[in-house]
Amino acid sequence: KKLIFSSTPEDDRSLPDIHLGLDDDVIVFDHVEKRAYVIHWVRLDHYSSVQDAYNDGMNQLEHFVSRVHNIDLPRLSAGSVKL
Known part of the structure; x- marks a missing residue:
C-alpha cells in the first residue's frame, strides 16, 4: 500500500x-499495514560459515521474540472522565 500524500494533514509538529x-535488534512498526517486524542483525564476519551465522541469528531472533512476548506489563489504573 502507498499513502496518498495529497490527503495527508499538514505537518504541524515538524517531526522527522x-x-x-x-x-542489533529492532522492532519496526508499519502503521499502514498494522504489522510489526522483528529484525536481528547478524555479522557474517563473526562466523566461520553463512549457515552458522544463520543458525545463530535465528536462535537470537527467537530469544528476542520470546522476551517481547513474556514482558510483564504493569496494570494501568482506571481513569476518570469529566462530562
Missing part, C-alpha cells in the same frame, strides 16, 4: 520522517 540507528 525517519530516525536512523545502528542496532
